[in-house]
Amino acid sequence: MADVKKIATRDSYGNALKELGAEHDDLIVFDADLAGATKTATFQKAFPDRHFDCGIAEGNMIAAAAGAATMGLVPFASSFAMFAAGRAFEQVRNSIGYPHLNVKIGATHGGISVGEDGASHQCCEDFALMRSIPGMVVLCPSDDVEARAAVRAAYEHVGPVYLRFGRLAVPVFHQEEGFSFQIGKGEVLQEGGDVAILATGLMVNEALEAGKALKERGISARVINLCTIKPLDEELVLQAARECGRVITCEEHSVIGGLGEAVCALLSERCPTPVRRIGVNDEFGHSGPAADLLRQFGLCADHIVEVALDLCK
Amino acid sequence: MTASEKKQLMAMACKVRMGIIEGTHGAKAGHPGGSLSAAELFTYLYGKEMRVDPKNPKWEDRDRFVLSKGHTAPGLYAALALRGFFPVEDLPTLRHIGSYLQGHPNMNETPGVDMSTGSLGQGVSAAAGMALAAKYQGRDCRVYTLLGDGEIQEGEVWEAFMFAHHYKLDNLCVIIDNNGLQIDGPVDKVMSPYPIPDKLKAFGFAVAEIDGHDFDQLEAAFAQAKQTKGVPFAIVMKTTKGKGVSYMENQAGWHGKAPNDEEYKIAMDELTAQLAEVEAM
Numbered sequence: 001m002a003d004v005k006k007i008a009t010r011d012s013y014g015n016a017l018k019e020l021g022a023e024h025d026d027l028i029v030f031d032a033d034l035a036g037a038t039k040t041a042t043f044q045k046a047f048p049d050r051h052f053d054c055g056i057a058e059g060n061m062i063a064a065a066a067g068a069a070t071m072g073l074v075p076f077a078s079s080f081a082m083f084a085a086g087r088a089f090e091q092v093r094n095s096i097g098y099p100h101l102n103v104k105i106g107a108t109h110g111g112i113s114v115g116e117d118g119a120s121h122q123c124c125e126d127f128a129l130m131r132s133i134p135g136m137v138v139l140c141p142s143d144d145v146e147a148r149a150a151v152r153a154a155y156e157h158v159g160p161v162y163l164r165f166g167r168l169a170v171p172v173f174h175q176e177e178g179f180s181f182q183i184g185k186g187e188v189l190q191e192g193g194d195v196a197i198l199a200t201g202l203m204v205n206e207a208l209e210a211g212k213a214l215k216e217r218g219i220s221a222r223v224i225n226l227c228t229i230k231p232l233d234e235e236l237v238l239q240a241a242r243e244c245g246r247v248i249t250c251e252e253h254s255v256i257g258g259l260g261e262a263v264c265a266l267l268s269e270r271c272p273t274p275v276r277r278i279g280v281n282d283e284f285g286h287s288g289p290a291a292d293l294l295r296q297f298g299l300c301a302d303h304i305v306e307v308a309l310d311l312c313k
Numbered sequence: 314m315t316a317s318e319k320k321q322l323m324a325m326a327c328k329v330r331m332g333i334i335e336g337t338h339g340a341k342a343g344h345p346g347g348s349l350s351a352a353e354l355f356t357y358l359y360g361k362e363m364r365v366d367p368k369n370p371k372w373e374d375r376d377r378f379v380l381s382k383g384h385t386a387p388g389l390y391a392a393l394a395l396r397g398f399f400p401v402e403d404l405p406t407l408r409h410i411g412s413y414l415q416g417h418p419n420m421n422e423t424p425g426v427d428m429s430t431g432s433l434g435q436g437v438s439a440a441a442g443m444a445l446a447a448k449y450q451g452r453d454c455r456v457y458t459l460l461g462d463g464e465i466q467e468g469e470v471w472e473a474f475m476f477a478h479h480y481k482l483d484n485l486c487v488i489i490d491n492n493g494l495q496i497d498g499p500v501d502k503v504m505s506p507y508p509i510p511d512k513l514k515a516f517g518f519a520v521a522e523i524d525g526h527d528f529d530q531l532e533a534a535f536a537q538a539k540q541t542k543g544v545p546f547a548i549v550m551k552t553t554k555g556k557g558v559s560y561m562e563n564q565a566g567w568h569g570k571a572p573n574d575e576e577y578k579i580a581m582d583e584l585t586a587q588l589a590e591v592e593a594m
Contacts, residue, residue, distance in 0.1 A: 028449065050449060052480070060472035063435040067442025070420070070428060071450060072373070075442075091435055091469075099420050099429040 005144075006169035010108040012147035013165045014039025017076060017106075018046045019148070020155050025050075027155060030065050030077040032058045037167075038078040038108045058083045062091035062105070069101040074155060080114075081107035081164055085126035096160045097133040104154045105130075110140070110164040111252035112280065112297055113202060115290035122285035128257020130162040131230045137161040137183055138230040140251075142204035145174035146227055149181035157183055166252075168290045170202045186233035192222035195308050196240035196247045200226045200259050202294075203250035203278070209301035210308065217305075219312050232262050234270075241273040246311050248276045252299055255279040276307050314532055318361070320594050322528050325395055326356040327588040330557045331581060332391025332404045336414070338577040339405025340387075343416065346567040347461055348388030350492040350525070350552040355392035357531045358457060367397035370424040376454050377443050379428040381436025382461035382490065383417040384569065390414055390423070398425035434467030436460070437487065441477045444485035444545075455539075459488045463495030465506045471516065477545040478517030486538045487518070487547040490525065492554035494565040509549050518547040525550025558583060 021027050021043055028050040035041040035053060044051035054061035058079050065075040077084070084107040085092065096103045112122045130138045137157060141147035147165060154161040161183075189204070190211045199207035204225045211223040222244055226233060241247050247267065249260035260277030267273045280297055294300055314322075329352045337343035359365070363376040380389050387407060394401040399413075406412035413422040417431030428443075430436040440458035447454050464470065477485050489509060497503045506512075510520045519541045523530035531550075538546035554568070555561030558580045572580055 028446075052445065054476060055472075055479075057469075057472035057475070059434075059469045060438040060441070060476055063438030063469070064442030064445065064473070064476060066435075067379070067428065067439035067444075068446040069442075070377075070439070071443055071446035071452075073446050073449070090432060091438070094432040095429070095435045095439055 004171045006171055007144040008167055008169045009141055009144065009147040009165040010039045010167060012144045013106055013108065013151060014042030016148040016151035017043040020152060021047045024074070024155065026072065027074050027076065028052065028068060030054055030061050030075055032056055032061045032079045032083065034079055038106065040078045058088040059091045062088040063095040065103045066095035066099070066101045069103045074102055074104070076104045076106050078106040078108065080121060081110040081123035081126045082121055085129045085162065086123060089129050093133050097136055100135050100159055102158055103160055105162045106165065107162065108165040109167045111166060111201070112285035112293045113166055113168040113252060113290040115167065115293060116287050118287035119284040124254045124280045124285065125257065126164060127229050127251070127253045127259065131257065131262065135159060136230065137228070139183070139227055140164040140201040140229055141227050142201055142225055143170055143174055144172045145176050145179050146181060149179060150227060153181050153183050164201065166202055168202065171205050173205055173208060184228050184231045184233060186236040187225040188222065189225055190221065190223035192220035193244055194220045194246070195312055196222045196224060196244040197250060197304060197308070198224045198226055198237065198240070198247060198259065198263060199250035200229055201252050203252055203299060206299065206301045207250050207304060210304035213301060213305045214308055217309065219308060221308060226259060229259050229262060232266060234266055237263055237266055238271050241267050241271045246274050248278060248304065248307055248311065250278045250304060253279050255281055274311065276311055278304060278307060314528065319528050320591060322356055322360050323591045324588060325360050326352045327584055327591060328395055329356050329388060329391040331584050332394060332401065333387040334558070334572060334577060334580045334584065336387040336390060336404045336407035337571040340408035341571050342408055343387050343571055344384040344569045345387065345572070346494070346554045346561060347382060347490065347492060348385040349556045349558060349561065350554045351385060351388050351459060351490050352557065353526050353528060353531060354459060354488060354490070354550065355388045357528060359392040359396040362535050363457065364454065365425070367425065370398060374452055374454050377427040377440070377456045379436040379440040379456070379458040380418050380430050381440065381458050382433065382464050383430030383436060386416065386418050389418060393425040433464040434469035437470055438473040441473045441482060441485060444477070444482040445480050447484055448482070455484050455486065457486045457488065459490060462489055462491045462493065462500050462506055462509065463503070465489065465509070466504050474513070474516040474518065481543050482545045483542050485545045487545065489547065489549045490552055491549055492552045494554045494563070494568065496565065496568050498565050513547045513549070517544055519544050520547045520549060522549050525552035526556060557587065
């Protein structure tokens with residue numbers, strides 16, 4: 001792993017915006033005094049006339065982006081997940097979701113891997129909030145290659161999209177060449193038949209590592225990347241459940257309302273299957289280095305292996 | 314404006330008021346008070362001020378109107394219907410299942426509605442976003458938004474005002490309907506927003522203070538708005554909540570209550586008499 005390139009998906013976001021901005025002059029960007037951190041500053045540097053800082057006022061930013069979308073522009077509105085999905089939830093719901101406007105919400109600093117800033121800034125509720133809005137697409141890319149492709153797909157999709165990016169540099173495991181991304185489609189990264197590990201965001205790489213470790217222990221795990229949390233790739237999940245008979249979900253999010261619950265809702269109705277949810281267990285995070293926090297909260301390959309071994313007993 | 318133009322607008326305002334009563338009576342719910350206080354404003358916008366085309370409601374270069382105080386949809390719907398966006402006969406379907414006239418404006422269902430609103434404070438932000446977009450796109454269209462005086466208690470409104478001034482949105486015209494009453498009572502008893510013009514000036518707006526029931530003053534204020542460059546414009550209009558229906562005037566209780574059959578008849582009789590008076594002018 002030592003020679004694997006690591007990039008934070010927030011950097012991918014900034015780079016993708018800049019690339020797309022060169023192709024489409026209807027793409028504009030809003031930020032709320034966090035351009036340096038969300039990396040929309042990368043776009044701002046290239047296109048200063050269509051990057052609009054809204055100051056520390058996320059509610060206004062989201063509804064202003066909605067207004068701009070009614071004029072035929074494609075606004076990307078950015079802040080930390082805590083403020084984009086949390087503080088401005090009602091603006092997202094009423095001014096973007098209800099009129100189904102073509103706004104993309106680029107939310108960075110999702111999950112506890114925010115690290116040292118602590119619980120106030122570690123948003124583990126954004127999937128739950130955004131999933132609950134009718135017509136909202138929810139994406140959480142796993143690495144640089146997928147993140148840049150997801151930004152492009154979000155631009156091309158007509159309608160509201162919520163994208164969650166991370167602060168922490170994470171391994172780039174996708175190959176650029178031949179990579180294709182489609183909203184609503186999951187990706188089987190490792191074939192297997194004993195247990196299905198469904199992961200999103202930075203947990204996908206952990207799931208891959210766990211899959212390899214399990215193989216050494218004689219357990220064949222199917223590792224699936226679900227970048228699109230909504231709409232869920234139901235067929236892929238159902239097939240995995242039917243063929244593996246055991247499911248583990250992994251997300252850097254509360255076990256309430258996120259990928260785990262989406263999978264459980266689907267399986268309990270259409271293919272009852274034993275499921276274990278790995279996520280943040282209804283508690284707040286705290287300050288600390290991201291890598292230590294992820295281990296402490298069980299958001300790591302070792303813990304996935306543990307849970308899989310227990311489930312496969 | 315000519316005397317006949319003014320007479321036409323006054324007659325339209327009476328008809329907007331009738332539409333408000335028809336709508337809220339048909340719905341057995343809704344918000345007549347704040348709709349009636351803004352009847353002249355709705356009339357002036359759709360009867361004279363705004364560049365719109367009822368045959369082509371989504372025309373890209375039209376002027377935009379965002380009803381930030383979305384609960385006064387009955388007033389907006391009446392003006393849109395009278396301007397020809399949809400049949401006046403549909404107004405009583407307000408809030409009915411299957412009607413395109415939702416309790417609060419829905420841009421995807423109602424021809425002529427430029428933004429879905431209802432949650433107070435958000436419409437003005439959307440209007441500011443539209444004005445910003447129009448500038449970026451080089452469109453010469455103007456954006457108008459109407460807020461209630463209670464609505465400006467929402468913090469987001471002041472975020473939007475900062476934004477409008479920061480980005481020099483002189484194509485944005487904010488109108489505040491200062492009828493002095495909100496659901497729980499007089500605005501200055503509930504949570505005083507006063508002094509409104511001074512606050513707007515402090516936020517960088519050019520401000521006109523007018524009687525919101527006087528078409529000459531509306532005309533002068535909107536003309537001043539168009540001439541103002543480099544800063545956003547605000548019109549603070551003093552109005553009477555429930556204006557035009559005797560028993561509704563200045564009664565907070567008529568903020569969100571529909572007239573029953575008897576009250577409906579009294580209101581329509583009063584408004585019919587007012588219309589006849591205007592037409593006899």
